[in-house]
Amino acid sequence: MAKTKLLGNDRKEKLEAQKKAAKKANRKKRKSPLRVIKDIISELKKVTWPTAKTLIKYAGAVIAFILVMAIFTGLVDWGLTSLFGLITK
Numbered sequence: 001m002a003k004t005k006l007l008g009n010d011r012k013e014k015l016e017a018q019k020k021a022a023k024k025a026n027r028k029k030r031k032s033p034l035r036v037i038k039d040i041i042s043e044l045k046k047v048t049w050p051t052a053k054t055l056i057k058y059a060g061a062v063i064a065f066i067l068v069m070a071i072f073t074g075l076v077d078w079g080l081t082s083l084f085g086l087i088t089k
Contacts, residue, residue: 031039050058
């Protein structure tokens with residue numbers, strides 16, 4: 001069976017009908033606040049929470065990284081300040 005080509009107004013009408021159908025299909029229904037809260041609780045139950053030991057381990061790693069970066073930034077700042085002081089004298 002051969003495909004028929006739509007011309008002019010027929011084509012425009014078909015395209016508009018397709019757009020309306022797509023818009024209607026994509027329209028989301030509004031949820032009640034209670035339903036949203038229930039959905040949040042449901043999703044939080046699915047989360048794999050870290051144990052206390054892992055949490056302390058990760059927190060220690062973050063604190064160590066922050067200290068190293070603070071020392072590095074302080075040394076770079078001190079070095080550049082000294083260098084700038086020597087240049088401007």
